[in-house]
Amino acid sequence: MKAISFRNRSFVVRSILVLVYIAVIVIMLMTGKRHTILIDNKDSEDGSILAIDGMSIQIDNQEAWEYYPGDRDKAVVQGQRHKVRVEILADGKIVETAFRVPLNQDMVLLEVPKLLAGVEPYLRPFTVLQEQASAPAVDTPQSIQFGGDAVVPPDGSPDAPPAPVLVQ
Amino acid sequence: MSPKKKSAATLFSEYAVVIIFLVITVAAISPSGLSLKYIIQELITRLGRNSFLVIALLLPIYSGMGLNFAMSLGAMAGQIGLIFAVDWSVAGWQGLVFALLIGLPIAVFLGWICGKVMNKAKGREMVTGYILAFFINGIYQFFVLYMMGSVIPMRNASIILSRGYGIRNTLNLESVRQSLDTIFMMKLGGFDVPVVTLIIIALLCVFIVWFKKTKLGQDMRAVGQDMAVAEAAGIPVEKTRIVAIIISTVLACAGQLIFLQNMGNLATYNAHDQTSFFAAAAILVGGASVTHASIPNVFIGVILLHAMFIVSPLAGQNLFGSAMVGEYFRQFIGYGVIALSLVLYAWKSRKAIFNSRSDLRGGAAAKGKDEGGQA
């Protein structure tokens, strides 16, 4: 390969292409990343703000759901900018706000009572101690070429033939 | 050379594979009990899902390297990209583009290695590619089963195995499922047609046609026809072959992503195993040979092969009372058609060499002792 010269045009072109490439990846990440918004209708920790009794909440263009005190539900969204529309059932008051989900956070907690009371921040990051959702014990992938090690157990039930391995 | 009239036998041998397939498939439609509407819808879906991968085989054939059984290298690259996309929760078509952009450099690198190896095994590219696919599969498994989650930090714990490292055996691709297909799913005459997917495939065909006209494309054709002559004409034979394989691998990467987004889940350790088999079978059924393949071969092949795959399991079940027989029959035909095509091709080319030699000798064809073969 010829030595890389830093001056000529093709180097500049190539560097620009690389930067564009990385930029597209980042854009994809930003617009495509999924976040889960946990919508919360609980009293705040210090009891100063109370949960609302009966309201309808809609995130972006999704279905609107009703919330009563103590309810928590989740909405899965893509991208970072979203809007929330709250309609209080009792008096018909409507509040709409836009907010941003941080790129790094997979899950955020939206405390609606705080939002309505005008208390910031009403959006908190939320991490779940995810139990390894019973992932099946790893079956060392059987290579199609070698058919796995020669530890073949004799067929358990000599009754019914096993279903064929349907490939694709 | 005296012009030879094409006898019925020659015609049959040229289209043998296509004819056999048509006969078997049509015969199996009625015993399968499947409605024509169902079959056609399935075919439309499978066209969208598989064609891209089959097109990836065109350039290596064009460059004289035979069937690129090592296309699964590209598939593995795409899968790694996809694993990262799922890990970062990038959904929708953005997830696919993300996966593609991550997988591309890997695909280029693997394609480069493949090209280099194949250059060292000239005359044996197909077997070498086949074995190389298994070899890289081993490395892929090492990477995905041991390094991801341990040495390579993963964000999303739910895709990791319970032991703490290594990706799970099946990944639910619900986040990107059908994202390409459903961007614009058109309802045409009672069928669902994934428009964007088909447009992308069409664009690829246009690209291939254009590419064959470029200098690089012409170089590949020359290399494919005769390496020595191409070398004498000043074409960098080794480099051209490597480029052909790299392009093929990259296309396989994208093709596998299209395939997986339609399937909806990823069998992390197995999904790429049969990729090259199905693609090679399709293109051969479509009338291609180891040295000649064109775009019509791709689509005819996908339709014929998959039509057969759709009807034969149920036909086998109803005819023989056993689903297994249908499944085995399907695989028998699948492998058999590749073997048959390869045999027909090799036989024809040997006959052609023999005939041209005997013509040069003035018609007194040397009877009896053939020369020995070279593996």
Add this chain to the structure above:
Amino acid sequence: MRNLKTFIQEFGWPRIIIFLFLVSLFVLAPFVGVRLDASFSDVLNRFGQYAILVLALVPMIQSGCGLNFGLALGIVAGLLGATISLQLELRGFWGFFGAIAFATPFSVIFGYFYGKLLNKVKGEEMTIAMYVGFSFVMLMCIMWLVLPFNNPTMVWGYAGKGLRTTITVEGYWLKILNEFLAIKIGRFFVFPTGLLLFVGACAFGMWVFLRTRIGTAMTAVGSNPDFARASGVSADKMRTTSVVLSTFLGAVGIIVYQQSFGFIQLYTAPSPMVFPAVAAILIGGASVNKASMINVLVGTFLFQGLLTMTPSVINSILQTDMSEVIRIIVSNGMILYALTRKVKVSK
């Protein structure tokens, strides 16, 4: 010093690396709690198990047909022989040799047609062999379901027909060779004398055969076809003979394997047995068109040694099962190495 250098060049770095790796595994074994005597016993067993399958590759390599990726045909012939022997309730040595006897006509017929096919496609044998092998195995899958066997130990209990996926040979000829004149030292070490004698006899037989007139003709066809033609040897006939011989040995090989392993494995099992054999002979130093007895024996030993020791030792060290991945990388790496070596082309 020059001799050492040439030796290394001829032997090839990959093989040296594998050999050293294997030795290091043996050295490590006692330190990680793996019993050396049990390991040796295992390795010897597996060596004997596979050796004849590897030996079966030799005729076709010598005659220029390349690596017999279609060995599955010979294996299927052996399976037919074994199942028939079981169906007829033959036991002991009768059963074992009966299986071989029944397998012989099948292997000869399969080999004959397969050989004729390969002769028509000189130059592309290996790829075609693979796919012919795969499709034939699939065809046999249908056959195993349909053929009229009815020995209760062999068929599915529910329907009463159709063979099971794995059939035990216990009670028939399990380990009949292994235990013949076996030497037992301590609780863990069994020297499978009968097995190794049989393997040795076959290897010796092949060695002698290659020096007979037919054997030399076969080799000539593979290494110097012009000379062979000039001497009046029909390349096609020699190639077909080599294919038949290879298929026959494949049948014998799988029967030897089964008596040691204990099970007859039907359906899709033959296909994955071919690659280990190919890898073994290549590890032993064979090339695509030249193979000797040393290649067979050394290669099988190294390969099976690797397959036996890697799981036990590495798993004890790393507390994880990496054996499958290592096996894939090593065996395919070896085949790749052989395929990419510069071959002295004699067209």
